[in-house]
Amino acid sequence: MTHDLDLALRDSLTSAADALTTPDDPWPHFSRRETARRRVRRVRGTVFAGVLAAAVGVQTNVVPLPSWTPSIAVAAPWAGLADAPTRGSLAGDRVWLDGLRGHIKGLRDSEGLWEVAGRDRIRVLYAGDIPGHRLAIALVPLRLGVFMDWTVMFYKGPVGAAPAEMVEDGNTDARSPVVFWAQGDATNGGAAVVVGPPGSAVTINKGFTYSPQGVIDYQPTTASGANGVAVAQLPPSPVDPGTSAQVTNNGKVIFEGGIVGGWNFADDGSHEVTDAMLAAAVKGSRGPGLEPAILATFVQSALQDSRLSAKDVTVHLRWSGTINGQPAALLTLQPHNGGVLAYAMHGNASSWRTDLRLLLPADKADQRPLAWRVRANGSDAMTDKVIVVAPAAAAAVRLTIDGGPSDPVAIDSSGYGTTTVPPGKRAAVTAFAADGTTLPTTPVPLGSDFGGLPGASPDTRVVK
Structure with missing residues (x-):
């Protein structure tokens, strides 16, 4: 009976959690990308949902388990690295490597303290001196109660550092x-x-x-x-x-x-989004406009994502409006003598979501219609809704799905319109001038590729 109640409670809590939605703030993603001190949860909280309260002390390592107690493996490390020999200039220094194994500490997260599950099982993947540092990368078995998992841990120190001088410098998943x-x-x-x-x-x-x-x-x-x-x-x-x-x-x-x-x-002010930059960005923009603080947030986010400095780019707000009841914008960044980066975002100055990131050829970039798929609120799942923003020179826009016949997309005076495309289907939008002249065609990105540089993957670039 107790087991049935535990299952019912777990299912109820899981359903309630799934129903919650929050605005997607890209700053945590950027922050995680830009700092080496990443912390990775060993297992998801639902693994522990069925653990009885009486076992909490054991499961969080408050009550140590004997070393012979069998463990439940959450997942195994990727075999190609787990079986690899140590590489780097210290690969043959057994005394130093053994010293590092003895120096490695466990990790604490919200579930408890993950202890090293046997130092003789630690595999040092890399150890050596690199420009400016001594670096060690280790594959470490960690144990929390009856659960065992693996993580890759980074340790760094000054060039020539002894094992005791190495400090933990982040960790990441072991299944890559x-x-x-x-x-x-x-x-x-x-x-x-x-x-x-x-x-x-x-x-x-x-x-x-x-x-x-x-x-x-x-x-x-x-x-x-x-x-x-x-x-x-x-x-x-x-x-x-x-x-x-x-x-x-x-x-x-x-x-x-x-x-x-x-x-x-560099803390020299060159990355600051200034009032003068924002004033220049909104000239010729379409739509009702944005509060300066929100526009500054969107521009700063785009600069960080594209790894560009504010002093090296020209910013233009192409369109502003409302998406999912929140302020929204389509803006472009162009580095001097470079291509054009288009970003669509919606939200506010403290919580926002990036909807589109696309690298475009500089030629006729301002004549391109741009379109992006709308994700479900609080989720990365793509819906069939597509937002289209036409260039100022366009009088009409047409949508083509999988190379089939084109259909008109109704746009308002700001160039904004919506249409539908089934998830997974390839589509493109083409703009037409008032005299019928065909303007450039732009594909509708298939998904939400928000890793790496915009333009590094086929879904984040347009090459013709």
């Missing part, structure tokens, strides 16, 4: 075939390390520009040898340089994307 670490600042630069399976080929791109053609031009790369590791020294930069990597194993790309970590921005 690739791990990476990156840090730096505006004055001294920094370093990036990527560790893939042994024998994989690794390249690190140390910077980028948004080209006028609407593609990302990456800076020269640092390539690994055959051991699946690459280390790159990063030059000083006032903003995150947008470091990225590609890892190929057995002829297949197993990772391609940004190397996110911690970058200390």
Whole structure:
């Protein structure tokens, strides 16, 4: 009977939690991307929903379990790294590696203290000196009561540091075939390390520009040898340089994307969104306008996401209005002599959601209609609703789904309109001038790709 009540209570609480919706604030996502001190929950809270109150002391490690007590594995680490030998300049220093294993501590989160489940089981994936630091990356078994899970933990110290001088510098999920670490600042630069399976080929791109053609031009790369590791020294930069990597194993790309970590921005005011910038941005905009604080928040978020400095871009508010009852905007950023980045957002100065991020060719960017899919409130699930914003030169817009016949989209005096596209279906919008001249066509992004640089994935760029 008690078990049935526990199940009913768990199901009731789960249903209530699922029904809650909150505005999507992208700042926590950006903050997690821009700091190396990431904390990863070992298991979801629902794992513990059925644990009886009498067992709470054991489950949170308040009451230690004997070492021989069997554990329940939440998940296993990715085998390609779990079975890999230690790499890096300290790979052959057994005394140093054993010292590090003895120095590694457990992790505490809201469920309790996750203790190291056997130091002899710790696998040091990488250990060595890199530009500015000594770095160690370890695959660590952690135990909380009867549950056991794995995490990748990062430890850093000064070049030549002893194990006791290494400090914990964040942790991440252990089920990825690739791990990476990156840090730096505006004055001294920094370093990036990527560790893939042994024998994989690794390249690190140390910077980028948004080209006028609407593609990302990456800076020269640092390539690994055959051991699946690459280390790159990063030059000083006032903003995150947008470091990225590609890892190929057995002829297949197993990772391609940004190397996110911690970058200390220059505190020289060059990233501040000024009143003059906002005044220039709203000239020629369509729609009722936005409160300056909200517009400043949206612009700052777009600058951070695109890794651009306020002093290096031109900002234009193309449209403002209301989405889901909240202030909304479509704005563009254009770095000097570069491509155009379009961002759609809605919310307020403290809580907002990014709906669109798209890199466009500079040519005729202001003549393009732009469209994005609407996600469900409090969820990343795509609905069939699509928002369309036409350029000022457009008198009409038509929608094409999967290359079929085009249908008109009704737009108001601000260029705003809505239509529907089934989730997963490819679609495009085309604008027409009053004299019937065809203006550019723009695809409707399929999903919500909000990782890495805009333009790094096919769903965040337009190349013609």
